[in-house]
Amino acid sequence: xxxxxxxxxxxxxxxxxxxxxxxxxxxxxxxxxxxxxxxxxxxxxxxxxxxxxxxxxxxxxxxxxxxxxxxxxxxxxxxxxxxxxxxxxxxxxxxxxxxxxxxxxxxxxxxxxxxxxxxxxxxxxxxxxxxxxxxxxxxxxxxxxxxxxxxxxxxxxxxxxxxxxxxxxxxxxxxxxxxxxxxxxxxxxxxxxxxxxxxxxxxxxxxxxxxxxxxxxxxxxxxxxxxxxxxxxxxxxxxxxxxxxxxxxxxxxxxx
Ligand code: PEP
Numbered sequence: 001x002x003x004x005x006x007x008x009x010x011x012x013x014x015x016x017x018x019x020x021x022x023x024x025x026x027x028x029x030x031x032x033x034x035x036x037x038x039x040x041x042x043x044x045x046x047x048x049x050x051x052x053x054x055x056x057x058x059x060x061x062x063x064x065x066x067x068x069x070x071x072x073x074x075x076x077x078x079x080x081x082x083x084x085x086x087x088x089x090x091x092x093x094x095x096x097x098x099x100x101x102x103x104x105x106x107x108x109x110x111x112x113x114x115x116x117x118x119x120x121x122x123x124x125x126x127x128x129x130x131x132x133x134x135x136x137x138x139x140x141x142x143x144x145x146x147x148x149x150x151x152x153x154x155x156x157x158x159x160x161x162x163x164x165x166x167x168x169x170x171x172x173x174x175x176x177x178x179x180x181x182x183x184x185x186x187x188x189x190x191x192x193x194x195x196x197x198x199x200x201x202x203x204x205x206x207x208x209x210x211x212x213x214x215x216x217x218x219x220x221x222x223x224x225x226x227x228x229x230x231x232x233x234x235x236x237x238x239x240x241x242x243x244x245x246x247x248x249x250x251x252x253x254x255x256x
Pocket of ligand 1: 214
């Protein structure tokens with residue numbers, strides 16, 4: 001299976017941005033700009049904007065995702081949101097294990113694994129983030145770090161289920177810093193991830209999984225990154241907050 005038969009996914013990660021009026025304006029501006037996309041278009045918004053986003057994108061090609069999900073179904077977990085709570089309002093995707101959650105909120109590979117399995121059980125499509133710190137890259141252990149994350153984050157996830165997952169390779173040093181991995185660096189690690197999936201699940205499954213790059217992807221650099229064989233889309237932070245920039249990336253994925 002080749003890149004052109006895998007599903008390209010361009011997903012915006014709004015992080016902790018956009019009040020409801022701001023979210024409405026951004027979605028309104030985005031809708032006509034991405035309506036002819038040849039890839040999957042996803043916006044992952046703060047919890048408070050999810051229902052608005054689902055309502056406003058009904059009947060369009062834009063899918064809605066959350067930025068996190070808890071692994072238990074219900075109970076005494078103050079401040080948390082379950083997978084069923086997301087699906088009941090029409091959310092389809094969820095970002096899991098973003099480096100900001102790993103860095104600032106104690107997310108571990110074990111909790112990423114639990115969240116991934118909970119999301120899959122509820123019918124959500126997880127976008128699971130992996131990636132190395134700058135120090136780890138400098139120590140030449142990027143593959144060791146990312147390989148370990150793939151193994152642990154997808155522990156006990158079946159071959160059928162992994163095909164429903166999107167893997168976002170996000171070098172931590174490139175997120176929100178303006179420093180993008182070169183297309184060659186990004187392709188090298190995305191190809192490594194596919195090889196790791198082939199070890200774990202076999203080549204057919206590995207070829208079917210969407211692997212994104214994320215880290216300061218923007219309207220200017222998207223086309224080159226997305227032209228690479230193993231880069232099937234992007235997880236976009238800053239540039240997803242401006243409709244024309246996000247639409248330019250969607251266009252690059254459509255062409256790439
Ligand atoms: C992200 O938040 O996943 C991300 C890649 O952010 P940015 O595009 O701003 O680097």
